[in-house]
Amino acid sequence: MPIPHLSAGDQVRVTVCATVVRSAPGQLELTPRTYIEFESEGDLEVEFIPGPFHRGDVVTDGSRTLMRTVVIRGGRTNAFWTAPDGAVVRDDEVRPEALRLLLRTV
Secondary structure: OOOOOOOOOOOOOOOOEEEEEEEEOOEEEEEEOOOEEEHEEEOOOOOOOOOOOOOOOOEEEOOEEEEEEEEOOOOOOEEEOOOOOOEEEEEEHHOHOOEEEEEOOO
């Protein structure tokens, strides 16, 4: 998504899904090549994304609730999400950064 034209004083919310490389007072270094500087931790809202997901985890993707299902057959492991109506949702059909953990059974 392209960044819209912004002007000084515009109110924005910036969402970055990344891995922490380094954390120091007033600074976060994330992958890939993302640096955030802040004066106060109150200026920044950080949400930890749990992963990898385990069998039985219940998440929401913002529009529906999904449960992590793992089936092992013939030595092969097949992991996917199950919607409340029983529909199978493959990993490539959801955006990992949109998933919010609701319940972890382990």
